[in-house]
Amino acid sequence: MxxxxxxxxxxxxxxxxxxxxxxxxxxxxxxxxxxxxxxxxxxxxxxxxxxxxxxxxxxxxxxxxxxxxxxxxxxxxxxxxxxxxxxxxxxxxxxxxxxxxxxxxxxxxxxxxxSAMLAAAAACGAPLGHDFAAISLSDNLKPWSLIERRLLACAGAGLVMAFYNPISKARPWQLGVALERLHEVLAPETLVIFARAAGRPEEQITTTTLGQARAEQADMATLVIIGSEETREVTRPGQASLIYTPRFAPGFDPEPADSER
Amino acid sequence: MxxxxxxxxxxxxxxxxxxxxxxxxxxxxxxxxxxxxxxxxxxxxxxxxxxxxxxxxxxxxxxxxxxxxxxxxxxxxxxxxxxxxxxxxxxxxxxxxxxxxxxxxxxxxxxxxxSAMLAAAAACGAPLGHDFAAISLSDNLKPWSLIERRLLACAGAGLVMAFYNPISKARPWQLGVALERLHEVLAPETLVIFARAAGRPEEQITTTTLGQARAEQADMATLVIIGSEETREVTRPGQASLIYTPRFAPGFDPEPADSER
Incomplete structure (x- = not known):
């Protein structure tokens, strides 16, 4: 047996x-x-x-x-x-x-x-390279008020966030409300990534900002990443931008530009 | 090329x-x-x-x-x-x-x-089964005050936490202080997991409580998981306990004990 x-x-x-x-x-x-x-x-x-x-x-x-x-x-x-x-x-x-x-x-x-967030992050750079939280936006198993409290706590503390279960037919409004609430504590230029089908042939990565992001850009197969104030975009000729969150907080750069290397 | x-x-x-x-x-x-x-x-x-x-x-x-x-x-x-x-x-x-x-x-x-936290979680059950945060305790690249702020924000919002880089020879006191600060917002019976060398032959999983946890139980190869108020221990005869965080918040149990199945 x-x-x-x-x-x-x-x-x-x-x-x-x-x-x-x-x-x-x-x-x-x-x-x-x-x-x-x-x-x-x-x-x-x-x-x-x-x-x-x-x-x-x-x-x-x-x-x-x-x-x-x-x-x-x-x-x-x-x-x-x-x-x-x-x-x-x-x-x-x-x-x-x-x-x-x-x-x-x-x-x-x-x-x-x-996990999906790791595949999504790898597909666009390293947005989860510093402290981050993984939060499910589904209010089937917890009250929406608790989800909002967690979003605001994490955003306020400077954590990047990965949203699982951002939207579905039965839960059409939650992601939109989450984005609205985050506007209250994060700058409009905060980077937002919609990673659809990360790691699959039909993978589609869309990078935008909190000011531009719309809930309709996500579906059930999408992992949403909300950057922190430190998350950055590196443009590349002929290639998608890299999105990453530096390993260091402001003032703690291990190799500041004006130091000797 | x-x-x-x-x-x-x-x-x-x-x-x-x-x-x-x-x-x-x-x-x-x-x-x-x-x-x-x-x-x-x-x-x-x-x-x-x-x-x-x-x-x-x-x-x-x-x-x-x-x-x-x-x-x-x-x-x-x-x-x-x-x-x-x-x-x-x-x-x-x-x-x-x-x-x-x-x-x-x-x-x-x-x-x-x-990632190490996924291997550590798999080795003891499913402590990361609900919302959680991944936080590095190293203050080489960010101020300790910011780390404390993040710990308290996440614990206060009910997130489980996975600590990377909890301790090293050059950073001997940080984990102990983190545990002390968490005492201020979490109950002493909150479950704490020290997962040493998770996924390696010498893997060692120690489950304790915040009231009992000591920084000396961790080393550089340890991933520390701090449970939330909801994280639970399931004892098993002749086997290590399972540690898991339910998928649902209190009152949102999809199959409450008094309902028909």
Whole structure:
């Protein structure tokens, strides 16, 4: 009996972003649970070991996978990006805490992956090169007032922010309101990145400013990065600009221009 | 002439954590720049293409690699974890902005990797399962007062925090002071994780509370995670506890215990 649940991060969308550890874990699994598009990436459509479910059914999916694992199977739970960032690892832990004692006895492996914000940042430079926060804009699981409080606290403290779940059909206004509130504490020239499908062939990176940014520039597949006051744009001839946040705060430049090198 | 600089994230320490994209990028490179221990992971000691430097020389290392790339070579800059998180990608962008125009013309590729906080979280459950911040505790490149302000802002807003660079021989007191300041805004039972060498054979995960945590439990190879009020411990018979932060805020449980499933 293997009695094992492996929560596997597939990375931001394509096989080349998977780690060797994730590929090895897939080979050990007897069953593959997950949101359909994630399972589709690595398991053939006619494979009888697929168990796909909708993206609002994390709790039920985790319980079913845990029950099967506890019966002695080796079950893979597939997650896009990193499973520990707004994804299935927490949903599985929640169900282990609430479920039968046998679920605490099984072996749980969590295989990390490249989270969407890291792929988005790599695609445009290094906007997360200094202190930053990762915040989900979905108010399905927390009150909108708490989200606003967090945005303002992080922006006010000079952190760059990566927004997960910025917008959806069921949540059409939240990103727009977030941008409006951020206007109150950040300058209009603050850099904003819309990274759509980062790490996938259809990747599209749009750089704009808080003064110009519109919620309609994002969709469900978009990761939004809000720069800090320090985030900078480096223009390049014939290439997209680089966006980065320096490693140092003003006055702490390790190599100021007027010093000897 | 390839005239290319590839900044490659090696992940948290072992080959199995590298992505296929990183492995492919290594195969294309003519030269390998980086901090010695990172270069050691993937390039033999007697390989003449190695150019190693100390971990305080990011600017000089980036300039040297950019100059070589601009001369037509394909140069790899190796980074532990993800290069965009407190690592070489920002250092390279800084030097491109300051350097000769030719550096803006070369091709810059950034290959993301599994950042230390993701490996640390995966090793103990899902402590980063809800909103969180990544903060460097090093005051080499920013004033300590700014670090304290950020810690208090994030803790006060209910974000979990991952501390990079928590302590070193040259910075012995910062983590202790950070823990003291956090006591002022977080309960003593707040969960704290010291993840040493996460993702490496010598990995060691220690879970404690803010009331019990001591700075001496960390060293340079440690990633420290400070839970929020919501972060929970699930005890397991014969196994380490799981530490996770629920996806939902209080009152927003999608499956409250008294509801029908």
């Amino acid at each position: 293997s009695a094992r649940l492996i929560v596997i991060g597939l990375g931001p969308g394509e096989i080349p972003y998977m780690t060797a550890q994730a590929i090895e874990a897939l080979e050990r699994a007897d069953w593959f649970y997950g949101y359909g598009p994630y399972v589709d990436r690595v398991v053939a459509h006619d494979d009888p070991r697929r168990v796909v479910s909708d993206n609002r059914e994390e709790g039920a999916r985790a319980r079913e996978a845990l029950a099967l694992a506890a019966s002695g199977e080796c079950v893979a739970m597939l997650s896009g990006g990193d499973p520990g960032v707004f994804a299935m690892a927490a949903a599985v832990c929640e169900q282990i805490e609430r479920g039968p004692q046998a679920w605490r006895a099984l072996t749980l492996e969590i295989v990390p992956g490249v | 390839s005239a290319r600089l590839i900044v490659i994230g090696l992940g948290p320490g072992e080959i199995p954590y590298m992505t296929a994209q990183a492995i492919e990028a290594l195969e294309r490179a003519d030269w390998f720049y980086g901090y010695g221990p990172y270069v050691d992971r993937v390039v033999a000691h007697d390989d003449p293409r190695r150019v190693v430097s100390d971990n305080r020389e990011e600017g000089a290392r980036a300039r040297e690699a950019l100059a070589l790339a601009a001369s037509g070579e394909c140069v790899a800059m190796l980074s532990g974890g993800d290069p965009g998180v407190f690592a070489m990608a920002a250092a390279v962008c800084e030097q491109i902005e300051r350097g000769p125009q030719a550096w803006r013309a070369l091709t810059l590729e950034i290959v993301p990797g599994v």
